[in-house]
Every structure is written in structure tokens, then in C-alpha cells.
Amino acid sequence: MNTEEYLALDFKDNMVLDPANRREFLKRLGGGIFIFVTLGDWTMAQEAARQRGGRGTPSDFNAFLRIGEDGRVTCFTGKIEMGQGPITSLPQMLAEELEVPLDSVDIVMGDTDRCPWDMGTFGSMTTRSFGPALLAAAAEARTVLMELAAEALQVPQEWLVAKDGVVFDGRNKDLRRTYGELAKGKKIERHLQGKPSLKDVAKYSVVGKPLGRRDGRDKVTGKAQYAGDVREPGMLYAKLLRAPAHGAKLKNVDTAPAKAIAGVQVVQDGNLVAVLHELPDVAELALAKVKAEFDLPATGVDDKTIFDHLLKTNPQGRAVAEGGDLAEGRKLASKTFEQTYLNSYVAHAAMETHSALAKVEGDKATIWASTQNPFGAQNEIVQAIGLPAQNVRVITPFVGGGFGGKTRNTQAVEAARLSKAVGKPVQVVWSRAEEFFYDTFRPAAIVKISSGIDDTGKVVLWDYDVLYAGERGAAQYYAIPNHRTTARPSGWQGPPGSHPFATGAWRAPGNNTNTFARESQIDIMAAGAGMDPVEFRLKNLSDPRMIRVLKAAAERFGWTPATAPSKRGYGVACGMDAGTWVAMIIEAEVDAKKGTVQVKRVVCAQDMGLVVNPEGAKMQVEGCATMGMGYALTEEVHFKDGRVLDTNFDTYELPRFSWVPKLETVLIDAKDSPSQGGGEPAIILMGAVIANAIYDRTGARLFQLPMTPERILAAMRKA
Numbered sequence: 001m002n003t004e005e006y007l008a009l010d011f012k013d014n015m016v017l018d019p020a021n022r023r024e025f026l027k028r029l030g031g032g033i034f035i036f037v038t039l040g041d042w043t044m045a046q047e048a049a050r051q052r053g054g055r056g057t058p059s060d061f062n063a064f065l066r067i068g069e070d071g072r073v074t075c076f077t078g079k080i081e082m083g084q085g086p087i088t089s090l091p092q093m094l095a096e097e098l099e100v101p102l103d104s105v106d107i108v109m110g111d112t113d114r115c116p117w118d119m120g121t122f123g124s125m126t127t128r129s130f131g132p133a134l135l136a137a138a139a140e141a142r143t144v145l146m147e148l149a150a151e152a153l154q155v156p157q158e159w160l161v162a163k164d165g166v167v168f169d170g171r172n173k174d175l176r177r178t179y180g181e182l183a184k185g186k187k188i189e190r191h192l193q194g195k196p197s198l199k200d201v202a203k204y205s206v207v208g209k210p211l212g213r214r215d216g217r218d219k220v221t222g223k224a225q226y227a228g229d230v231r232e233p234g235m236l237y238a239k240l241l242r243a244p245a246h247g248a249k250l251k252n253v254d255t256a257p258a259k260a261i262a263g264v265q266v267v268q269d270g271n272l273v274a275v276l277h278e279l280p281d282v283a284e285l286a287l288a289k290v291k292a293e294f295d296l297p298a299t300g301v302d303d304k305t306i307f308d309h310l311l312k313t314n315p316q317g318r319a320v321a322e323g324g325d326l327a328e329g330r331k332l333a334s335k336t337f338e339q340t341y342l343n344s345y346v347a348h349a350a351m352e353t354h355s356a357l358a359k360v361e362g363d364k365a366t367i368w369a370s371t372q373n374p375f376g377a378q379n380e381i382v383q384a385i386g387l388p389a390q391n392v393r394v395i396t397p398f399v400g401g402g403f404g405g406k407t408r409n410t411q412a413v414e415a416a417r418l419s420k421a422v423g424k425p426v427q428v429v430w431s432r433a434e435e436f437f438y439d440t441f442r443p444a445a446i447v448k449i450s451s452g453i454d455d456t457g458k459v460v461l462w463d464y465d466v467l468y469a470g471e472r473g474a475a476q477y478y479a480i481p482n483h484r485t486t487a488r489p490s491g492w493q494g495p496p497g498s499h500p501f502a503t504g505a506w507r508a509p510g511n512n513t514n515t516f517a518r519e520s521q522i523d524i525m526a527a528g529a530g531m532d533p534v535e536f537r538l539k540n541l542s543d544p545r546m547i548r549v550l551k552a553a554a555e556r557f558g559w560t561p562a563t564a565p566s567k568r569g570y571g572v573a574c575g576m577d578a579g580t581w582v583a584m585i586i587e588a589e590v591d592a593k594k595g596t597v598q599v600k601r602v603v604c605a606q607d608m609g610l611v612v613n614p615e616g617a618k619m620q621v622e623g624c625a626t627m628g629m630g631y632a633l634t635e636e637v638h639f640k641d642g643r644v645l646d647t648n649f650d651t652y653e654l655p656r657f658s659w660v661p662k663l664e665t666v667l668i669d670a671k672d673s674p675s676q677g678g679g680e681p682a683i684i685l686m687g688a689v690i691a692n693a694i695y696d697r698t699g700a701r702l703f704q705l706p707m708t709p710e711r712i713l714a715a716m717r718k719a
Contacts, residue, residue, distance in 0.1 A: 064116050065094065065137050067145075071165050071180030073098060073105045075134065078118020079126045080110035080372060081215065082399035082406070083623075084679045085616040086126045088214045092612055093131055096206040097138030097199055100165040100179065110374045110396030120373030122404060122505060124578035124677025127612060131675055139196035149177045201610060201671050208671070210615035215398065225397045227370040228355040228429045235357065235425035236265065237280035238418050239287040241273035242434060245642035246501040247297035257289035267421045274418055276426060301500050302640040306444050307342055310468055313498045317465075317488030321475035329461030329482030333452025335528050336461065341449070341517035343469070343687075343705040345637035346442040346506055347646070349630075349654060352400025353435040358415035359425040364391045369412040372402045377409035384413045385420050403627075404505030405439050433647040440504030441637055443492050445469035447517035457529040459522075459540050466514060468494050473511030473684060476518055477576060479542040500642055507624075508680035511577050512631060512687055516705060519573040519688035523564065523695065532561035533572045533692065534585075541574075545607050545668075549583040550574055552605035552666045557585040564696040569600075571693030573685040578677025580608040581668075584625075584685040586661070588693035592716065595709030597633055597690060599659065604682050605666040609673035621665045621682045628686025629655045636706050 066074045075094050081087040091105040108114055110121075118130070142162050149167035150157040153175050161170045168176035201207075218224040241253065250273075255266045258275045264286045265276045275290065277283040301309045330336070356369040358381075365387055371377045374394040382389050399406060411428045419426040430438065445468040452461035462483035466474050470492030475485045489495065492510050493503055506512075526536035534554050541547050550572075553559075562568065569590065574583045587601040602625045611617050634653040638645040646652040691702045700715035 065098075065134075065141060067141065067179050067183045069180050069184045071100075071104060071178055071183075073100055073165075073179075075105060075107045076111075076115045077107065077109055077130060077134070078112075078115045078375060079130055080121045080374065080396045080399055082121065082372065082402045084121075084124075084126070084620065085213060085613065086121075088211055089127060089612040089616055090131070090134060091214075092206050092209070092211065093127075093134050094138050096204055097135045098142050099162040102206055102211075104165060110371075110394075112374050112378045112392075112394045115374075117375050118373075120376055120407060121402070122372055122407060124508075124580075124679040124681070126679075127675045128579060128677055131612070135198060136196055139198050140192055143192060143196055145179055145182055148182045152177055152182065204671075207610070207612050208614065210618075211613050212615060213619075219398070226352055226355065226400050227357060227368045227397055228352070228427070230357045230368045230397065230427075232357060232359055232425035235359075235427055236276040236278055236418075236422065237283045238274045238276045238415070238426050238428050239280075239283040240414060240428070240434075241287065241290055241292055242437065243294055245294075245296050246437075246644075247299070247642045248294040251293045251295055253293075254291040257291065258286040261286045261289070265422055267418055269417065269421065272414070272417060274414075276418065276422060280429075297642045299500060299641050303344060303636070303638045306344075306500075307446055310444060310446060310494075310498060313495065315467070315489040315495055315498065317467075317486050318490055320471040320485050320487050320490075322484040324480075324482035326461065326463055326482055326484055329452060329480075332454055332460040332482070334455045335525075336450065336452040337521065337524055337528060338450050339448075339517075339521060339524065339703065341447040341513075341520065341703050343442075343445050343513050343516065343631075345444050345503075345639075346631050346635045347436055347637055347652060348401070348403045348405030348439055348441075348506060349635070349649075349652065350401030350403060350405060350435075353430040353432060354406065354411040354439070355427070355429040356409075356412040356415040357425060357427040358412070358419040360385065360387075360416060360419040360423075363387060364393075365416060365419070366393045366395065367412050367416055368395050368397060369409060369415075370399045370402075370406055371396055371409050371412060372399065372404070372406040373409075376407065377412045380409050380413050381416045385416050403507040404509060407505060408440060408502075410438060432649075436637075436647050436652070437644050440502045440506075442506030442509070442512075442631075443468045443494070443499060443503035445492075445510075445513045447513065449517060449521045451521055451525060453525050453529050457526075457531050457536060457539055459525060464518070466510075466517070468492060468498070469513035470510035472509055473514035473518075473575065473577060477543055477546060478522070478537075478540045480540070500639060501644070507627070508577050508684050511575065511680075511684040512628075513705075515573065515575045515684040516687035516691065519575070519685070520691050520701070520703070523572070523688075523692045524701065527564050527695075530563055533564055533696075534559055535561055537572065537574060543581075545581045546574055546576070546583070549581045549605040549607050549666075549668060552668060553583040553585050553603050556605065556664060556666050557601075557603040559585060564692070565699040566696055569693050569697035571689040571691070571696060573689040573692060575681065575684045575688075577681040577684050578679070579674075580606060580676045580678065580681040582606045582681040582685060584682065584689045586689050586693050588690060588697065590694055590697045590712065592698070595711075595713035595716070597694060597707070597712070599629060599661040599690065599693075601662045601664070603664045603666070604685075605668065606678070606681060607668035607670050607673075608676045608678050608681070609670050610675045611667050611670075611678075612675055614667055617667055617678045618665045620678045622663045624680065624682035625663055625686060626655055626660055628683040629659055629690070631705060632687045632690045633706050634708065636708070 095102040275286040415428040448465045450463040464485040471487040526533040700719040
């Protein structure tokens with residue numbers, strides 16, 4: 001079944017994975033073999049969700065696949081596809097371990113009725129967390145099929161070979177059974193005692209093969225369906241009354257002028273005020289007729305004063321890494337360096353705004369939503385409309401970008417509440433202005449570093465304090481004997497009232513900020529030591545994998561040592577994220593009159609363990625580098641007294657095609673290491689590597705993201 005056929009299914013046919021309904025679930029799916037396995041961490045995660053009240057799958061299985069009578073294989077996963085590529089890489093993994101042709105594998109993603117519970121798609125965890133469960137399921141299925149074939153052919157199982165969806169006798173290939181023949185008319189739930197034997201990585205032929213995206217053609221031709229493209233008979237479009245500022249309170253509202261428009265329905269439920277019509281432009285016209293009065297906040301906080309505000313909150317934190325003695329480090333240091341680094345709020349700015357279509361009929365609801373966590377959306381909707389979880393189905397079509405912003409599902413809840421109120425399907429698609437206002441932002445943050453080097457260029461002191469970015473990427477990996485890393489607060493959201501609006505995860509949350517600060521500080525110390533920035537890093541590294549990626553990047557770049565500022569415009573940075581080691585070297589040009597930066601070349605080396613799809617991994621690195629130029633150079637949310645002043649891309653500037661440099665990716669051959677995350681690591685380096693390139697070219701050091709032309713010119717004047 002392809003994606004289009006899946007989306008065309010009769011969505012009234014609800015199915016659930018609760019234990020009591022497993023038999024009915026199997027019956028509805030028809031003939032085929034279903035394999036359920038138990039696998040350590042994945043099982044524990046789902047069991048934890050179940051204990052928190054979620055509808056997690058029972059602990060006797062956690063990955064799920066189907067082998068149909070026609071021999072086609074369907075993978076069911078709670079993960080979703082928003083551009084990161086699991087729609088291609090997960091079938092690769094399944095085909096490899098199951099021993100079936102890749103083109104015989106279909107995938108169903110993000111359907112709460114048809115897929116096992118999943119925590120959500122974020123953190124570059126699809127391959128490294130769900131992948132092992134999927135491989136184990138495939139190995140289990142292959143073993144069960146060989147058991148069935150041994151019984152059918154009446155030969156010892158050790159004589160049999162599984163290949164290309166067929167089990168045959170290795171001595172006589174005429175003795176054979178296809179997977180389809182073995183599955184025909186059967187519903188088999190079998191468990192193996194102990195863990196299944198996985199295929200030797202050295203024998204892989206599908207995993208590790210570079211493949212283009214299987215969803216690529218549909219997306220570039222416009223055939224791909226997103227939540228905003230779904231239509232239901234009789235559906236209404238909703239436009240909602242929005243407050244002009246965060247913290248504003250609705251005093252009174254007059255909806256009579258909107259009601260006077262033919263065909264318009266008005267829903268008012270507390271602070272939820274919406275107008276609905278069968279045509280979206282009429283609904284928008286009606287919303288403009290609604291008269292509302294709000295009490296507006298006067299916080300005195302804006303994008304200029306926010307850092308003073310955050311410092312005053314002074315949240316409690318904890319040491320996330322420490323060793324040695326800081327006082328001893330200060331004694332050993334011949335030079336010390338004290339710096340403060342800032343980053344402003346950043347929007348997700350995904351191409352697709354938050355969208356959802358809800359159809360509530362009696363005691364059942366179906367919601368098509370652009371979401372990164374379908375099961376989280378389901379729970380939110382359950383709480384909002386009071387239906388039992390098994391009666392609420394969330395279906396996730398393709399998602400047009402999330403970057404952490406679509407882990408919240410406000411639009412899905414709004415659509416469900418409105419559909420329940422009017423008894424018809426209702427679609428909510430946020431405008432770009434609503435997206436900027438109601439989406440979460442990457443939090444503004446502050447990093448203070450006190451560091452020191454001895455006469456030989458060894459780092460002997462490292463005191464690192466990060467406020468509001470969180471601890472991801474904060475702990476340093478250099479061989480520093482006396483160090484402490486403190487995160488305040490321990491997460492990135494902070495106590496109530498610290499931020500003027502909602503903050504949330506933004507691609508590699510926290511690590512962009514922490515890597516910008518750390519790798520800028522490392523460069524400052526290299527210059528202070530009179531050393532080449534690559535040699536300085538190598539001198540202070542002991543991690544062999546980090547040394548390997550740095551050397552690989554330097555070799556591909558053609559690095560020649562020089563002390564910064566060398567006027568070449570070269571920047572270097574290293575980092576770790578999602579279990580992946582990454583190093584980057586760039587060349588950049590700075591316009592001394594305009595303060596603009598043109599990144600000319602990017603070389604990125606990445607050690608992510610076994611690479612499932614090298615072409616997909618390369619795409620992710622290139623996407624990270626391109627997107628990262630935005631937060632590094634231009635992306636900044638302006639606001640005042642709760643009002644978000646950026647409402648579209650005329651003032652909030654994203655990277656443009658003219659910015660894109662020459663991009664080169666080096667994927668380290670590490671087949672013997674488990675697959676790690678590839679969706680985010682490269683982006684964490686862009687702030688630091690560009691800052692270091694600006695310094696190398698001009699001698700001007702930047703301490704705040706984004707490094708706008710105004711800030712660059714000011715730094716150049718100061719330098």
C-alpha cells in the first residue's frame with residue numbers, strides 16, 4: 001500500500017492497539033503474519049507512557065510489521081515524515097533484516113489507530129531508538145517464517161535460506177516457499193525465546209546504499225498530501241479570534257456583525273471565539289467583522305531588554321558536568337578569558353503552518369493533523385473534548401517541517417472543539433501571522449564562560465554557566481582537567497514568567513546556543529595562545545572520534561595552519577549531538593561596508609555510526625548547514641509588551657537560495673558502531689563556525705546571535 005492509497009482508506013473504520021482489542025485489530029487487518037517483539041529501551045519507554053496514562057502498547061511487543069498474502073510487507077510506525085527521511089530509511093532497515101526486496105516494503109506512519117504508540121518524532125531519535133526495535137522485529141519475522149517453511153517443506157530449519165521474500169532449501173532451491181505463501185490465510189502471533197539473531201552488518205546490501213527519497217517525486221510535483229489538503233464532505237473552514245498580545249485578556253466581544261453574513265456560524269466557548277463558513281475567504285471576512293476588546297499587558301520587556309530580564313529571574317540550576325578544581329585551574333592559567341554570549345528568540349518558520357481537520361461524529365473523532373507527536377495530539381484532544389482515547393484517531397499525513405514546533409497541537413485541539421460544537425468537519429489552518437504568534441520560540445539565552453590556558457596552550461580552566469538554553473550540548477568534551485558546567489534552569493523553558501511567550505524545542509534544542517558559545521570561546525583561546533585553531537583543538541582533544549572528524553574535515557577542506565585572524569575568512573567548529581560527532585570548516589566573505597556575510601564553502605565531517613542511507617544523511621547535513629545560516633545571521637523575533645512584531649517573512653528573514661554555498665559532506669565509515677541521529681548535528685555548528693570565520697576575516701568577534709549586519713559593523717568598529 002502506498003501513501004496515497006493509505007490516505008484514501010475509510011477512516012471511519014477505527015482500530016486500536018489496546019490489549020483487549022488486539023484480536024479485533026488482527027481480524028480487521030486481514031490475512032497475514034504479525035510479529036510482536038519485546039526490546040529493552042523501546043519497551044521501557046512505552047511502558048512508562050502507559051503508566052503515565054497513555055495508550056502505550058503492552059510490553060510483550062513494541063515494533064510491528066505485517067506480511068500480506070501477496071508477499072508485500074508493511075511497516076507500521078508512530079514516527080512521522082516531515083522531511084527527515086524515515087519514509088525511505090526505515091523500509092531500508094526492514095528490508096535488510098527481513099530479507100525482502102526494498103520495493104516490496106510499504107510504510108504507514110503516524111496513525112494512532114494503526115501504529116504502535118510512539119513518544120514523537122524529535123531529537124534525531126527515529127533511527128537510533130525505533131530502528132533497533134524494527135530490526136529486531138524483522139529478524140523475528142524472518143526466523144518465524146523459516147520455522148513455518150521448515151514445517152511446510154519438512155526439512156530441518158538449518159538447511160533453509162531466506163532471500164528476496166523466499167525461503168528455500170540451500171541444497172535444493174526447488175524446495176521453496178514465498179513469504180506470501182507462508183502467510184496466506186494465517187494470523188500468527190509468535191514469540192521467540194530470547195533475542196532474535198541479527199544479520200551481520202558486513203553482509204548488508206540494502207542498508208548503507210545511497211537512495212533518493214521515495215516521497216521526493218510526490219512532493220516536488222504537488223501530489224503529496226498535507227493536513228491542509230485533506231477535504232471532507234460538508235467541512236467548514238474556521239477563523240479564530242486572536243489576542244493582539246501574549247498575556248492579553250478578552251474583556252468583551254460582539255459577534256453579531258459576523259452572524260449577519262449568510263452561512264456563517266459562530267462558536268463562542270470561553271476564550272475560544274471562532275467564525276466558520278464553507279468558504280475560507282468568507283470566514284476570514286466574517287472574522288474581520290467581530291468586535292473585541294482586550295486588556296493589554298504592560299510588561300516593559302522587549303527584544304532589547306530581555307537579557308536583563310532573564311538575568312533578574314536568576315533561576316536555580318545544577319552542575320551537569322564537573323571535574324578537578326576550579327581554583328587550581330585559575331592558578332595554573334597564564335591567561336584567562338571571560339566572555340558572555342547571547343542568543344535572541346528564534347521562530348521555527350516551517351513552510352507549512354499548523355494545520356488540522358477534525359471530524360467529530362457522536363462519540364468518535366478523527367483528526368488529520370500536522371504534528372510531530374500523533375499520540376500526544378490524541379491525548380490533548382481527549383482532554384479537550386472528553387472522548388475516550390480509543391475513540392479518538394489522529395492521522396498524520398506528510399508534515400511540511402516541524403523543527404520541534406509541531407510537538408504542540410493547539411490547532412488540532414481547536415479543530416476538534418469546533419467540530420464537536422457544530423457537528424461538522426472543521427479545518428483550522430493557521431495564517432503566517434498566527435504561526436509567528438502562537439508557535440513556540442527557541443528561547444533567548446545567556447552563556448557566561450570563564451576559561452584559561454597555560455603557557456603550552458593547554459586549557460586548564462573551564463567554568464561554564466548557561467541560562468535558559470538547557471544542558472543539551474553544554475558539557476564540553478575537551479580534555480580539561482579543571483572544569484564545571486552549570487545549567488540554569490536544568491531545562492530550557494524556565495520558571496513561569498521568565499519568558500514573555502511560550503518557548504520550546506528548536507532543532508537540536510539548546511545545542512545551537514551552547515556550541516556557539518563553547519566553540520567561539522575555544523577560538524578566542526586559540527588566538528590568545530597564538531595557535532592555529534585546528535591545531536589548538538587537536539592539542540586539547542582526547543576523544544578519538546572527535547579527533548577523527550576534525551582531521552577528516554581539515555583534510556577535505558585542504559586546511560593549512562595559520563593563526564587567526566589570518567584574513568582568509570576560515571572558520572572551524574566541532575560538536576556532538578544525538579550521539580553523533582561532527583566537525584565543520586567554512587570559508588566566508590564579509591562585506592566591510594554593508595556588514596553582510598556570504599558563506600562560500602562548507603565542509604562537514606560527521607561520524608554517525610552505521611549510515612542507513614548515505615544520500616539521506618548527506619541531504620540532512622546540507623539542510624542543517626543551509627537552515628543554520630538563518631539563526632546565525634538574520635533570524636530574530638522582535639517583540640514588545642507581549643506583542644510579536646514579526647508576522648511574516650518581510651521582517652523575519654530566512655536563508656535564500658543566493659546564500660547557499662558549496663556544500664561538501666564527509667560521512668565517516670563507522671559500520672561497527674550503532675546508527676545515531678543525523679537530522680540535527682550539523683546545524684549546531686553554524687553559529688560558531690560563521691562567528692569564527694568573521695573573526696578570521698576581519699578581527700571582529702561577535703557575541704550575540706543572530707550576527708546581523710548592524711552587529712557585525714559595530715563589532716568591526718570596535719575591533
